[in-house]
Amino acid sequence: MPLLLLDTHTLVWAINEMPKLGNGAKQAIRVAGDEGRVLVSAITPWEIALLVSKGRLTLEADVMDWVRNALAIPGVTLVPLDPEIAVASARLPWVMHADLADRILVATARHLGATLVTADGALLEFARQGHFSGMNAAG
Numbered sequence: 001m002p003l004l005l006l007d008t009h010t011l012v013w014a015i016n017e018m019p020k021l022g023n024g025a026k027q028a029i030r031v032a033g034d035e036g037r038v039l040v041s042a043i044t045p046w047e048i049a050l051l052v053s054k055g056r057l058t059l060e061a062d063v064m065d066w067v068r069n070a071l072a073i074p075g076v077t078l079v080p081l082d083p084e085i086a087v088a089s090a091r092l093p094w095v096m097h098a099d100l101a102d103r104i105l106v107a108t109a110r111h112l113g114a115t116l117v118t119a120d121g122a123l124l125e126f127a128r129q130g131h132f133s134g135m136n137a138a139g
Contacts, residue, residue, distance in 0.1 A: 002133065004032040005039045005079070005109045007118035008047045008101065010137040012057065015070050025117055025137045033075030039114055040071060042081040043104040085111050094131055097122065106132055 006014065006029070013021040014029055021029075032038045045067045051057035059066045071078050079085075081104065089100075089107035096103065102123060109116040115133040118124060127134025 001028070001032050001035055001037055003037050003039055003112055003114035004029060004135070005041065005105065005112070005114040005116050006044070007105060007116060007120060007123070007137065008044045008051075009119060010117045011040055011044060011070060012048070013137065015066075015073075016060075020119070021137060022139045024139055025135060028135065029117065033073070036075045036077070038076045039079050039108075039112065040076060041079050041105055041108045043101045043108075045071075047101045079108055079112065092131070094126070094129070096126065109133065 010021065010025070012018070014026070029038060048057065048067060049063050052059060052063045061069070070076070085104065085107045088111060089103040092103065092106060096106070102120070105116060106123065106126070108114070109132045115135050116123065116127065117135045117137045119136060119138040124134050124136055126132065
């Protein structure tokens, strides 16, 4: 089982047991979690807090408590934003939109050889083009 890097929405769907998360992705995350191979980028807590502050995401707990609980789940590892990932996010070898979080996620997946689990159509298209490994979170 490869390392799985969860996109922000994928983490929220998984933690909140939302039906948007497809059965295939749910099973892959479960198996990877049992093997300690589920990754969350350091950019994800920032993005979750930003979405909550803008009213685009509602959580049943304080955002900091929610993030702490999510990261405390056995099998989940927080990936720090190290200089190699930060620089690589600005040097992706293809034209990509400017969304900071997406660029960090893609650079992290590429740096670690992880599969990015996302429902973002643009990111899945980049994965289909062979720029990194991707898995559809909704499928």
